Amino acid sequence: MKKYKKKPIEVLKKELTPLQFDVTQNSATERPYTNEYDQNFKKGIYVDITTGEPLFLSTDKYDSGCGW
Secondary structure, eight states: OOOOOOHHHHHHHHOOOHHHHHHHHHHOOOOOOOTTTTTTSSSSEEOOOOOOOEEEGGGGGGOSSOOO
């Protein structure tokens, strides 16, 4: 089984937007309905932006109607 490692903080600060960094590293929360994936239903595997670890398949995604 592959081990996924989080990139160093210095790398994440360079690669992520300020909001992505704040959400992934400081437990911040995005405003609902504002991110680029809110209405995205493309087929594929969604992965953790900090490690590349697979999180879920597009077939697992559903519209909860609450923005989360």
